[in-house]
Amino acid sequence: MYPPGMTTVTVWNEYRHERENDEVREVYPDGIHAALANALEERGHDVRTATLDEPEHGLSEDALDATDVLVWWGHKAHDEVDDEVAARVQEHVLDGMGLLVLHSGHFSKVFKGLMGTTCDLKWRAVGERERLWVVNPSHPIVDGVSEYVELPQAEMYGEPFGIPEPDELVFTSWFEGGEVFRSGCCFYRGAGRIFYFRPGHETFPIYHRDDVLGVIDNAVSWAAPTHGATTTVGNVPDPIEPLE
Amino acid sequence: MYPPGMTTVTVWNEYRHERENDEVREVYPDGIHAALANALEERGHDVRTATLDEPEHGLSEDALDATDVLVWWGHKAHDEVDDEVAARVQEHVLDGMGLLVLHSGHFSKVFKGLMGTTCDLKWRAVGERERLWVVNPSHPIVDGVSEYVELPQAEMYGEPFGIPEPDELVFTSWFEGGEVFRSGCCFYRGAGRIFYFRPGHETFPIYHRDDVLGVIDNAVSWAAPTHGATTTVGNVPDPIEPLE
């Protein structure tokens, strides 16, 4: 029943920082998408990438039809994502495609559209320590994780995080500077599963860490579509039972 | 602490059916909004109304600022609601304004925007019996209700209902024709509370019933804003704790 076989993943990236900023390019020479794609391929997934500056941002109907799980990284160009493409992605998620939203993707059109809320938060970029505590140890997304994941240098995100109450809360972060944050959040929307995962940054080398990539790998498997029931909506003129 | 005093309610209505269709006008001669407004005034709320064909649909910033709880009825003209006004209503809900979405309002821009999902369902309009069972008997919204509310003639709405899992499920409907439906659903979004309540129709005189109006009265009180914590979002450059 469960998602056996290979999961087809599309890693989407704005891909701007890496081309415009030397410091970022040094950490992710081929872009954040390439780093994530390589890591997921090594872990057995079938991966392609897509970026903002491709036609339709690389997210055509065909591309999405061929995607089990979409991984989303965006940061400074959320507004440049076409409304129609954002709506298309949202529709595919509701039809069953999995979605992983990473770090600053909390402010993407796609995530805000699916949540219906502000998705706002506190932030501070001084490179402090973060410790992501597992608060739901039995969740498949934390398979193989220790009690916590510790990041020596991270951008702080703090509460209140403007999201609906997660359907499952997996991680809560502790920050050296004194804040906390719900940093691993599961949502069920339509036939799709969504995981928001906080870690990530364009200059701190967080997506080169085995523990972080292991969680992303697990989350891809968790979010992969499963078959469910066959249902219909719309007008059903004939009652099943005889009426009086 | 709790919402004592008077709650200020705005009842919003498309107000089309009642002007265009004799059968509807007979049931709601001054419009559905007038029937609901009178009922809520009699029950102690401070009520005004607004309709689609007023400037800004009667939902200017000032009007929403003065509203504790907005009641929404729409059916055949969802598309004519201006995107900007729909976004404004959504923002006010996230800032704390309560929202009651009635019957066919499940397909309004405002509700779909706040849910992030299709909000689709099955339907059949043959006038069959509906019984709304209370599944959360301790909820303040069902204060004074018996085990169920029975409607002799109703339009059927059937599962699957394309919404996020409600934060609290209060009613589930049984239909004579053989279907079931989650017909009273609470959602917390930002600082606002949302209640979706299924009963209502433009020709069945459902909003003249004391039991249905009693639930709507309770839901208005439940959705009225309460004071909460004072919080901030955005950049907080200085850590609370000293960093290493």
Place this chain on the structure above:
Amino acid sequence: MYPPGMTTVTVWNEYRHERENDEVREVYPDGIHAALANALEERGHDVRTATLDEPEHGLSEDALDATDVLVWWGHKAHDEVDDEVAARVQEHVLDGMGLLVLHSGHFSKVFKGLMGTTCDLKWRAVGERERLWVVNPSHPIVDGVSEYVELPQAEMYGEPFGIPEPDELVFTSWFEGGEVFRSGCCFYRGAGRIFYFRPGHETFPIYHRDDVLGVIDNAVSWAAPTHGATTTVGNVPDPIEPLE
């Protein structure tokens, strides 16, 4: 990551009706446990059975240690289950063993202990039609199910069902006599997953139906333990961070 390989299932049954009552014996000549065990074996699980009148009810520490998922059928002898054994089962569930509670098992010591609530409900045994509607079509438990499962003759269970709000609601039942019921309910408790599934009866041949057995098969796979994070509890005298 997900539960591949074989799931080890223990089907537990009171096994009283079938030995004491001819009508029941005719439907389940070797007991309800045998019918369920055969069906789950045919569907690829590794199954053993246990019954009330065995020593320790067949649920010794060793037996539970060797069980991935426990299926529970009880009806008229809930009180005869030893408190210590019930507590042992509860502990194993919290440590990760899956649990399927069927039909009248809602009133078992094990289920009531895990829920903390009355688990009470309405009931009527006249053999009326039941239709279990899928309300969460994307859930793995309803893989392969149509929009609903229809049982021509069933005992009615009606709301209010005295349980905590399910973590995931999968089925809601319609009954010919006019009631509704949350009939497929998922709960996460500790490291364990629990599924309450309403269908079943000692004289209506419900566990000979392919659609019902298909759901039970799916639920076994869903409830099978997955690896999660490694965690500790208890006293941790040394702080991770230096204190002021």
Place this chain on the structure above:
Amino acid sequence: MYPPGMTTVTVWNEYRHERENDEVREVYPDGIHAALANALEERGHDVRTATLDEPEHGLSEDALDATDVLVWWGHKAHDEVDDEVAARVQEHVLDGMGLLVLHSGHFSKVFKGLMGTTCDLKWRAVGERERLWVVNPSHPIVDGVSEYVELPQAEMYGEPFGIPEPDELVFTSWFEGGEVFRSGCCFYRGAGRIFYFRPGHETFPIYHRDDVLGVIDNAVSWAAPTHGATTTVGNVPDPIEPLE
């Protein structure tokens, strides 16, 4: 509709530390119950107290019948609470009595019985700084609270906290030593509302703080019973609808 008028509160305390230990007596000379009772009385509630060494622990049927909200402090003598009294309290909660469980009460028979889980956690008693962040700013329990409550010296409680996913999560704690904890948790059980609130200690003077007492005051109002629907359970031999 909402709980206007006076709420009747019973503050329950083990009342052992305060009589046996000079350090504790200095902080709470008349017992923790007296400190809490005075504070709640000053805030407009009608308060009585009860302690472990009274007959039936001061929690007779009559005493509970007269209680809207029970506040529970226990620490070192959980085992001395009579099973029958614990079951009685649990039953009253399911029938609608509110319950506030403070600090080490997480390990009381009453709380464990209502949760059905281990209720275990990490702990460290070295007097470090705790900061309780509001994660649900619109919740009535945090009315009047700032973004966080800061305690200069507290016992640490750390995740994983062995509870069911709270129905509403209000506070998450940051600890100086590096841990996090879900420190304000709402649960709906039967007709009753339960709030677990972490702050409190027998030697740190936490229940003399205005901010902590303000939250407890709010929580008492939130947990006070509201009228809901009238329902029945048990056998209903006659169907509402005619059967085929």
